Amino acid sequence: MKLERVVALSGGVGGSRFLDGLTRELPSGALTAIVNTGDDFEHLGLYVCPDLDTVMYTLAAVGDELRGWGLAGETFAAMTMLRRYGGPEWFHLGDRDLATHVLRTAELRRGESLSAVTTRLCGAFGIAVRVLPMTDAPCRTLMETVEEGPLPFQDWLVRRGAQPALRGIRWDARPPPAPGVIEALEAADLVLIGPSNPYVSIDPILALDGVRAALSRKPVVAVSPIVHGRAVKGPLAAMIPALAGVAPSAAAIACHYGELLQGLVVERGDEGGIEGAAVYATDTVMRSQADRRRFARETLAFAAELLG
C-alpha cells in the first residue's frame, strides 16, 4: 500500500529524529507531526515549548544533536548576564533559542494561536513537515510525586533532575486538540508513535478529546523508546517501574499502548513478551542521518506490510 498521508505523534529528541527520517523517505507533503505540548511552560515570562522546539530545530537541521536540546553552535551570553543578575539558572536559555521564545511569546500575547505561530516559525526554516502542536490551549503535565504532591513537569525533570518519586501523572486542563489534529488523524493512512516517552510525551496527546477514537479506526505502529531495558534519553526507564510496576522493556511499552497498537518496532533482542501487536526488530537507535533514513524506511515497510 502506498502511504500518502502519515501522521506521527512526537515528543522531543527521539520523536524528532524519527520525524526527520520519515520526511526524507515519504513523498513531499505526506507527513504531519502532532507534537506534545504538555511540557510547555512559562519561564521568565517567556512561553517555552521544549518538544515543539526540538522538533523544529531537528527538522530544520539546526538542532544540537549531541546535547539533545537547543541549537547547534548555540551561545549563552544572555544566560551569563542572567546569572550576573541572580536570575533563575536552572533552565538554560541559549541566545538564538531565546529569540524563538521571545518572538513566540510576543505573537501569542498578540492573540495568535500556538498553531499559527508554529506554522510561521517552521515556515521560516523551510520545514516540509506539517507540524501541529497537540493543542493551542495550555495543558500542563503535572508529575504527582509521592512526597511533594504535584510538580510541574519541567520543575520535576530539569530543576529536580527527575528525582522525586512518582505515583502518577495528570494534566491540569482538558483542552480541545489544535485545529487540524483530528482531521489529520482521520485522513491518515497510517499513524506512527515515535520513540518518545509514552507517559509524558504521547499520553498527553492521547488524552485529548477525540484522539483515541480517531486512532482506534487507524493502523497504529509505535517505536519502542526502551532499548535493552534502558531509555535512549530521559527518565523513562525509572518511570515504568514507578508507574506500571514492571521492568522497563519493549513489552511494557506494548502493554502501555494496549489495543491501540497494530505494530511495534523494537530493538533487536527486545522482542520478548510482546502481546497483541506485530513486532519488527531492528537497530532502533538513530545516530546519523543515514540511520534515521534507514530506520524510517524499515518502519514504513513494516507498516505497509501490516496494512496489506
Added chain:
Amino acid sequence: MKLERVVALSGGVGGSRFLDGLTRELPSGALTAIVNTGDDFEHLGLYVCPDLDTVMYTLAAVGDELRGWGLAGETFAAMTMLRRYGGPEWFHLGDRDLATHVLRTAELRRGESLSAVTTRLCGAFGIAVRVLPMTDAPCRTLMETVEEGPLPFQDWLVRRGAQPALRGIRWDARPPPAPGVIEALEAADLVLIGPSNPYVSIDPILALDGVRAALSRKPVVAVSPIVHGRAVKGPLAAMIPALAGVAPSAAAIACHYGELLQGLVVERGDEGGIEGAAVYATDTVMRSQADRRRFARETLAFAAELLG
C-alpha cells in the same frame, strides 16, 4: 560648601557619562540619579528602558562606549535568529542586553515596580549611585510630527531615523514621580541637569508633578548638550530650530530651562548670548574616564562657588 547630597537628572549617553564622573568625585552615597523613562517602550513583549539601561551599563563600566548603547563586547546571536524568523529588525537587541529586558519584564509582570527592579539590577552590578526611574508608571514620549501626527519616540528616533519633521512633543500620561524622586530633590544640596536632550530626556522629568516646584527651591546647574552648534549625539541640533525657532546653541539651552537655572556649563567658545544663569566654560566633551572626572570636578567646583 560641602556637597553631601547631589541629584542629577539624566537621559542616556551624555547624562550617564556625567553621572560616571560625578560618582567618582563625590563622597560615596552622595549621588542620586533621576533617569528619564519617556523613551521606554515595549518591543516584542519586552519592556525596554533605553536610558535606564545606558545609565546602568555606563555606571557598571560594561557599556559600549563607542557605539553609545548596549554592552561592550555584545553579541547578536538572538538578533540573527529573529531575522531568520522575519521578526522586527529595527531595534537591535544584544544577547546580554536581552537578558536585562527579559528579567525586567518578568519582574514587572510579577507586580514589582520599575524602581524596585532598577535597584535590584543596579545592585547586581555593585553600582554605588542611587538610580531612580523618574516614574514607575508608563509615561510615553510622543513626537508630534507635522505630517504623520504623533509617533512613539523610539519609532520616530530609531525606526524613522529622526526624520519626520516635528511640531511638538507631549506625553501620553501624567503619572506621579517614582517613590523617592521628590524626597531626593527636596533633600538635595544641588541639582544637576546632565548634558542630555532637554526636550526628550529632561522635560519628561520636569513635567512630573512636584518636580518643577522642588527644583525652584534648589540651586540648579545644567550642562549644555550643544557644543559649537552641534549635538554630541542624537537629534537635538535639528530639534531646537524645529521646536524653539532658534539656532542650536548653549544660549538656546539656557533659554529652554529659563528661571530654573542658576548656572550653565558650556563648551569653551559657546558662552555668547546666555542670559539669566552664571556660565562656566570648559571642555565639555567627555571622552575618557579621566575627562569625565575632570569635567565632574570642574562642574562641582563651579556649582559650589555659586552656592557660596
